[in-house]
Amino acid sequence: MKITDNLNRIRNEITTAEKQFNRPAASVSLLAVSKTRTVDEIMVAVSIGQQHFGENYCQEAVKKIETINDPNLIWHFIGPIQSNKTRDIAKHFNWVHTVDRIKIARRLDEMRPDEFPPLNICIQINTSGESSKSGITLDDVDDFLEALKPFKRLKIRGLMSLPAPSNGFDEQRQSFSTLNKKFQTLKLSNPEFDTLSIGTTQDMVAAIAEGATIVRIGTALFGPRDTGKPPV
Ligand SMILES: *Cc1c(COP(=O)(O)O)cnc(C)c1O
Numbered sequence: 086m087k088i089t090d091n092l093n094r095i096r097n098e099i100t101t102a103e104k105q106f107n108r109p110a111a112s113v114s115l116l117a118v119s120k121t122r123t124v125d126e127i128m129v130a131v132s133i134g135q136q137h138f139g140e141n142y143c144q145e146a147v148k149k150i151e152t153i154n155d156p157n158l159i160w161h162f163i164g165p166i167q168s169n170k171t172r173d174i175a176k177h178f179n180w181v182h183t184v185d186r187i188k189i190a191r192r193l194d195e196m197r198p199d200e201f202p203p204l205n206i207c208i209q210i211n212t213s214g215e216s217s218k219s220g221i222t223l224d225d226v227d228d229f230l231e232a233l234k235p236f237k238r239l240k241i242r243g244l245m246s247l248p249a250p251s252n253g254f255d256e257q258r259q260s261f262s263t264l265n266k267k268f269q270t271l272k273l274s275n276p277e278f279d280t281l282s283i284g285t286t287q288d289m290v291a292a293i294a295e296g297a298t299i300v301r302i303g304t305a306l307f308g309p310r311d312t313g314k315p316p317v
Pocket residue numbers: 118120141163164247284285286287301302303304305
């Protein structure tokens with residue numbers, strides 16, 4: 086089975102990169118990006134122990150989460166957040182990686198059900214300048230963190246970034262390096278900071294070299310996406 090082979094290969098690549106770049110064993114966790122994938126495809130990965138899944142489209146994700154209905158799985162929202170989706174996101178997900186507006190954070194905080202543990206949050210950083218509209222700049226992180234303090238239903242775990250694609254390893258590493266430095270500094274004053282969510286199929290190894298604790302892998306695991314749009 087292709088997905089099984091892919092998953093085993095990616096696990097080996099992560100282990101190899103951890104060794105190569107002096108990262109502790111098992112310090113990098115694999116988030117399987119399952120946007121546009123079917124429940125059956127997800128279940129293949131679940132059957133060999135994959136626990137963390139990332140989704141970008143709220144409606145598509147909620148359908149799959151409810152169909153699969155497995156309390157052992159951990160669901161991460163990694164897409165752009167529309168404010169009319171915050172209720173569903175706060176109710177169905179364990180993590181949100183793409184928080185870059187206080188208004189959205191406030192809504193997630195208000196809408197996180199009281200009986201659930203706090204929602205795990207990463208702040209999305211724009212490391213590619215003008216070329217991407219999502220994410221705040223590194224200069225704004227300190228103020229942003231301060232503004233998140235009142236939200237008791239959110240647990241701020243760290244930083245996330247999706248840099249513009251680049252092919253060279255050194256170039257990939259460069260943009261992650263700046264982010265990692267800021268992350269390491271913030272960790273000193275924020276005891277709950279333990280997550281650097283960087284690295285996709287094309288730049289996973291560079292991300293591990295620069296301190297990734299979560300890599301978000303879709304294509305290498307499930308194969309190329311046809312349309313980039315969710316199945317109807
Ligand atoms: C789709 C997506 C990924 C996975 O990208 P691949 O190149 O398929 O591994 C990772 N992060 C985010 C935010 C995504 O939207």
